[in-house]
Amino acid sequence: MTASELNHAPEQAERADQAGHAAPAEAAPTRLNRLNSRRRRAGVTTALTLAAFAGSTLLASSPADAATIEARALSIAASKHGDPYRYGAAGPNRFDCSGLTYYAFKHAGKSLPRTAQAQYNSVQHISKAGLRPGDLVFFHSGSYVYHVGIYAGGGKVWHAPYTGSYVKLEKIWTSAVWYGRIR
Secondary structure: OOHHHHHHHHHHHHHHHHOOOOOOOOOHHHHHHHHHHHHHHHHHHHHHHHHHHHOOOOOOOOOHHHHHHHHHHHHHHHHOOOOEEOOOOEOOOOEOHHHHHHHHHHHHOOOOOOOHHHHHHHOEEEOHHHOOOOOEEEEEEOOEEEEEEEEEEOOEEEEOOOOOOEOEEEEOOOOOEEEEEOO
16 A cells, blocks of 8 residues: 555545445554654654754754755764774774864865864854854964864864864863854
8 A cells, every 4th residue: 555545545434434335454544543653753853863963053044055064064073973083084983173074074065174273264253152053163272273173052062182082072161262154
């Protein structure tokens, strides 16, 4: 039975009953209920996944393509959780900080330069008030950018912090940060 037939099965059973005929032998309403239940579960799972990545921040103020790229890059970075840090590495199984952002955005469909400073120089600079998940967080000392991560919401970033560590989600630990958005 096709999906279209499943959707019309209750109507057919009602018409058959009204005409004095027996309902179809199949338990179509039961099949329809199972199909709708699966659809609802899939929708809830999708909504929960998006909420986990987006936090409580809405992405409605951005163009749809940019939001999609940001969300994909964030998801890619999160999928690398636990991969070891390695200076100069840009994936797929080892990363330094800018290697992680480079890799995540490349696989989301947007190119970035390779180093943290060059990434900072190439993005649109934004204020903390405009920050949303998927934006870049640049850690700096004076005018020198020394570290970068992808903002996950809730004051946290996905990043590859240092030798001996691994890709992880961590609270932003300093106020010496700048923010950027891929153009």
